[in-house]
Amino acid sequence: MAAPTRTARPKQRRGEGQWALGYREPLNPNERSKKDDHPLNVRARIENIYAHRGFDSIDPGDLRGRFRWFGLYTQRKPGIDGGRTATLEPKELDDRYFMLRVRVDGGALTTEQLAVLGEISQTHARDTADITDRQNIQYHWIQIEDIPAIWAKLENAGMTTMEACGDSPRVILGSPLAGIAADEVIDGTPAIDEIKRRYVGDPAYANLPRKFKTAISGLPDVAHEVHDVAFVGVDHPEHGPGFDVWVGGGLSTNPMIGQRLGAWVPRDEVPEVWEGVISIFRDYGYRRLRSRARLKYLVKDWGAEKFRQVLQDEYLKRELIDGPAPEVPERPADHVGVHRQKDGKFYLGAAPVAGRVSGSTLLAVAKAAERAGSNRVRLTPQQKLVVLDVPEAEVATVRGELAELGLSTEPSPWRRGVMACTGLEFCKLAIVETKARAERLVADLEKRLADIQSEVEHPVTVHLNGCPNSCARIQTADIGLKGQIVTDDDGRQVEGFQVHLGGGLGLDAGFGRKLRGHKVTSDELTEYVERVVRHYVAGREPGERFPQWV
Numbered sequence: 001m002a003a004p005t006r007t008a009r010p011k012q013r014r015g016e017g018q019w020a021l022g023y024r025e026p027l028n029p030n031e032r033s034k035k036d037d038h039p040l041n042v043r044a045r046i047e048n049i050y051a052h053r054g055f056d057s058i059d060p061g062d063l064r065g066r067f068r069w070f071g072l073y074t075q076r077k078p079g080i081d082g083g084r085t086a087t088l089e090p091k092e093l094d095d096r097y098f099m100l101r102v103r104v105d106g107g108a109l110t111t112e113q114l115a116v117l118g119e120i121s122q123t124h125a126r127d128t129a130d131i132t133d134r135q136n137i138q139y140h141w142i143q144i145e146d147i148p149a150i151w152a153k154l155e156n157a158g159m160t161t162m163e164a165c166g167d168s169p170r171v172i173l174g175s176p177l178a179g180i181a182a183d184e185v186i187d188g189t190p191a192i193d194e195i196k197r198r199y200v201g202d203p204a205y206a207n208l209p210r211k212f213k214t215a216i217s218g219l220p221d222v223a224h225e226v227h228d229v230a231f232v233g234v235d236h237p238e239h240g241p242g243f244d245v246w247v248g249g250g251l252s253t254n255p256m257i258g259q260r261l262g263a264w265v266p267r268d269e270v271p272e273v274w275e276g277v278i279s280i281f282r283d284y285g286y287r288r289l290r291s292r293a294r295l296k297y298l299v300k301d302w303g304a305e306k307f308r309q310v311l312q313d314e315y316l317k318r319e320l321i322d323g324p325a326p327e328v329p330e331r332p333a334d335h336v337g338v339h340r341q342k343d344g345k346f347y348l349g350a351a352p353v354a355g356r357v358s359g360s361t362l363l364a365v366a367k368a369a370e371r372a373g374s375n376r377v378r379l380t381p382q383q384k385l386v387v388l389d390v391p392e393a394e395v396a397t398v399r400g401e402l403a404e405l406g407l408s409t410e411p412s413p414w415r416r417g418v419m420a421c422t423g424l425e426f427c428k429l430a431i432v433e434t435k436a437r438a439e440r441l442v443a444d445l446e447k448r449l450a451d452i453q454s455e456v457e458h459p460v461t462v463h464l465n466g467c468p469n470s471c472a473r474i475q476t477a478d479i480g481l482k483g484q485i486v487t488d489d490d491g492r493q494v495e496g497f498q499v500h501l502g503g504g505l506g507l508d509a510g511f512g513r514k515l516r517g518h519k520v521t522s523d524e525l526t527e528y529v530e531r532v533v534r535h536y537v538a539g540r541e542p543g544e545r546f547p548q549w550v
């Protein structure tokens with residue numbers, strides 16, 4: 001007898017933990033932790049208990065969870081190699097020191113603020129300071145006992161670590177040239193300031209499914225394509241300068257380019273629209289699995305049209321105005337070099353290697369800028385530093401002083417194009433070392449590729465990540481390097497990288513190709529990059545950019 005035919009049952013889709021659909025019960029330990037105690041409450045415990053009683057008094061749920069809402073992560077215990085990262089429990093990797101991230105929205109600092117950042121580094125962080133590719137300053141070697149004093153110094157100077165990490169609205173990226181660039185469509189600074197004033201620290205927006213990254217810029221120089229929400233300057237033919245809205249970009253696993261909503265928003269409405277988008281994420285975002293808890297997954301499932309409809313119908317209660325797409329540059333500017341501002345003064349963009357500076361350097365930059373009559377400095381999304389408002393007569397002096405600090409305004413293309421995440425030195429998730437590797441790579445390439453340097457019109461971007469996350473945006477680099485353990489020619493397991501080739505932003509917006517078997521050991525990295533760049537320079541068509549050549 002023939003087996004009975006089974007009727008296929010429609011596949012039951014498991015709930016994604018969306019609050020708006022009634023899933024309020026936590027479906028994973030992170031959601032449980034946030035429900036048990038709002039993460040912003042941890043500040044009081046740090047100030048009143050942990051800073052007095054010391055590291056051992058810290059509740060594990062705070063240490064590895066809620067501390068992030070104030071920019072605090074334990075750093076990696078020294079001496080544990082990357083091959084052991086995945087085999088150890090988090091507590092075995094925890095050092096008794098912290099990484100502390102200070103949010104610098106729009107990358108905008110006064111020289112007084114820069115000096116405070118430098119002094120904190122010297123006093124509390126063993127003179128460490130990294131400029132991150134999200135325009136933050138990141139310290140290491142911080143002790144719990146020092147946190148209240150550090151917060152007091154930061155807050156007196158108008159800065160904060162609030163929501164620098166955690167499932168919250170992180171630092172807002174903005175153009176380093178906001179307000180001074182001749183070709184800027186509109187200055188996004190008032191919108192950034194207003195969002196920060198209204199919403200950062202508001203508990204209603206501090207328990208999101210995961211992190212929420214924002215970029216607001218009148219110039220396309222902030223990697224807007226890979227943000228949860230981005231407002232990009234655009235001139236509307238009828239309404240004038242405003243912003244084009246993008247949602248659902250992101251990197252790490254399953255990278256996605258953001259989608260345009262096709263809506264034009266005037267600057268004073270940006271905070272309201274931003275609130276609508278973050279509210280959709282809070283209410284409809286997927287909370288069941290951490291791996292699907294970024295806005296990009298919701299946008300992928302809904303599409304831009306439905307997203308805009310829900311935003312208008314349920315949150316704004318009005319229609320948005322249709323608008324054109326912004327103009328796209330060949331590649332986003334990094335603002336390195338000496339350039340004239342629209343008011344006739346100059347800005348000087350300088351390149352530390354992979355964002356690594358020090359407290360002493362920050363203090364010295366603040367003093368050099370002030371001596372020249374400037375009091376504004378900017379951090380860039382490419383881990384660079386820009387001094388604004390330098391009078392023409394002072395340009396040469398400031399340029400020389402920056403160079404003496406290791407901050408060249410005329411860097412080689414390699415120094416200019418290399419970025420690196422924190423890596424094995426301090427990051428508990430890291431598998432390989434990155435910052436020192438980047439420094440060696442730059443020094444090596446400066447020597448080995450000196451003969452073709454003048455032929456590389458655009459810096460070939462080389463981004464190094466210490467693990468499969470994408471803190472250094474490897475998928476959008478010409479040569480993206482994802483840290484992992486690889487097998488060398490002698491069959492040994494050693495530090496190395498999976499290579500992604502031909503990613504980009506701007507006209508080349510897209511993700512680098514991960515070629516099968518394309519892996520390189522850390523020791524072979526210089527030879528590998530040299531080989532690829534020489535092939536590119538020799539084999540490209542006139543004007544062909546790296547991603548097109550790949």
Ligand code: SF4
Nearest residue numbers: 421427430466467471
């Ligand atoms: Fe750490 Fe990985 Fe991010 Fe690098 S990419 S900072 S190793 S989590």
